[in-house]
Amino acid sequence: MFTKNMILLQLAESLFALVVLASTLVHVTSAQLHPTSLAEYVRLPSLREQAAIQDGWRDERLSRIPGLLNKYRIQAWLMSQREYAEDTLWWSVKGATEYAPHRRTVLLFHTNTSSLAGQPNPLRWVDNTGAVWPELRNILTSYNPRRIALNTDRDVAFGGGLHVGEYEALAEELGEDWMERTVNEPMLGIEHVATRVPGQLQYYRDLQETTWALIEEAFSERVITPGVTTTEDVEWWYREKMLLLNVTTWNHPRVSVITPESFPGWSGTQDVIREGDLLHVDFGITAMGLNTDVQHMAYVLRTSEGETDAPVGLKEGVRRANRMQDIVLERMRAGKTGNDVLKECLDQMKVEGIEGQIYSHPIGDWGHSAGAVIGFTNLPEYVPVLGELPILPNTYYSIELYAYSFVPERNETLRFRLEENAYWDELDERWKFVYGRQERLHLINATAAHPTQPALAFVVQP
Incomplete structure (x- = not known):
């Protein structure tokens, strides 16, 4: 027998499906489907081979700098740094086997x-x-350069890496005549850091698949035992597993139990994971000078009650977040500012009756890399400075957002938080996800746990 809530949910699903279909007919969706098979841990080249590959990428990027200087009518770009007081740009111009600038490096x-x-x-x-x-x-x-760029920007990290002490040393040693020719042009650093190089994408895709493989294993009965494992246990499982894979991370994994009150912070929750929980993870890995940044969600099946799939209301929430991803990728175009894209997305969401928030950002050399941001969690409609930067072509972006969705089975509204990394495909002239996107919840089935493999789960000591 149908209840009122079930009928309303079916009507909402039908309406939402029609809206998505109509939009798809107008715009060819930029998104790709959830991969049909489980991700695998991809073995990267040896460290020696990685260093050679990375130095090739560096040389390609360095060769573009004279053209970049000409673009901004600058004849020289001067960087000065010391060990442990590096310019932000140092990490994008150094060799693969350099871990710090020695003494004073100019x-x-x-x-x-x-x-x-x-x-x-x-x-x-x-x-x-x-x-x-x-x-x-x-x-x-x-x-005799007419304009000399120094990285002195007060708002953009990638154009503001010159330390005060180094600036004072330059001013004293170069003298007033040369210092009068110095200028601040943050777009030099932004464009240098943001631009991809040929051959990089295949390795970035490998890193993305490994990121997915980590999530799929962590959000499974191999790691999680309902009523025993905590969210913090899973976070440290990620850290230990990454060491075994010879990759690292740029932020500590954050694992949470999703509730109406929970929202992004700089740490996960501290909960014992139980049947019926909706889980979330936010983390990324680092290798070969590249970073990933992914957010996925999982559901712990109520196997003690015979449940074999996630409730329909939770699936609906994921679909809404997927539609928001489509909207963002459809409207991102080189030359638009981040705030332009944000406004267009929010307007389209309003048309389609979707509530949520967008806070997407560039990624690549850094987890939060150089370029225009599209919203912040605390600045949902307009971002000064970084939101006014232009979207650049041939870059990577992290499509990070959440959709609000009412879940009738719980009688509560939840945030469905997803994030995937995308790149600009020059041939197809559209954004694509590097590996794929989450379109269905990871399901944790406690009854599938193998009795001879309990060591992979963490046990809370009394």
Whole structure:
């Protein structure tokens, strides 16, 4: 016998399906389906091979800097840093086997094709005697650049990495005449860090698959025993497992039990996981100078009651979040600002009757990388500075968001929080997910646990 809530839910599902279908007829969806098979842990090349690959990517990116300088009418780009006081850009220009700049490391990128022809670009000094300064002054005198970029931006990390002490040293050693030619242009650092290089995508896809494999194993009966395992246990399982896979992370995994009150923070919840719980994870891995950032959700089946699938209301919530992902990818275009995209998305969500929030960001060299952001959790409609930056072509983005959805089976409204990494496909001229996207909940079936494999689950000591 149908209840009133069941009838209303079916009507809502039908209406939502029609809206999505109509939108799909107008826009070819940028999203791809949930992978049909379980993800696998992908073995990366040896560390020695990885270093050679990464240095090739670095050289390709460095070769583009003179053109980038010309684009912004700048003739020289000067970076100065010391060990443990690195410029933010250092990590995107260094070699794979360099872990810090030694002593004082000074880099000078330039566009000179005459007096510096045949010399390295960048010119590089490693010095702790002061010998760098007369040599740098001689180079500048020879080249005579009109505009010299320094990374002094107060708002953008990728254009503001020059430490105060280094700035003061430059001002003293270069003198007033040269310092008057210095300019602040944060787009140099943003574009350098954000732009992908050929051959990188295949390895990034491998990292994404490994990220999915970690989630699929963590959100399974191999790791979780309802009534025993805690969310914190699962977080530390991720950390230990990543060590075995020879990858690391840029943020501690955050595992939560979703409730109407729970929302993104910088830590997960501290709950014992039980049947009927809706789980969430936010984490990413780091390898080969690349970072992933993914959020998935899982449901712990009530196997003691014979449950074999997640409630319909939870599935509906995932579908709504998927539709929001489509909306974001359809409206992201190079040249638009992050705030332009955000407004267009919010307007379309209103048309389709979807409530939620978007807080998407660039990813790549960093988990939160260089470029325009599309919303923040605390700035849901407009983001100063970073939201006014333009969307760049040929980049990676983390499509991060949540949809509100009422779950009749629980008589509560929950946030369905998803995140996947996407890239711009130049041939198809649209955004695509690097590996796929979550379209169905991971299901944890306690009755499927193998009795001879309890060591993979964490046990809470009394």
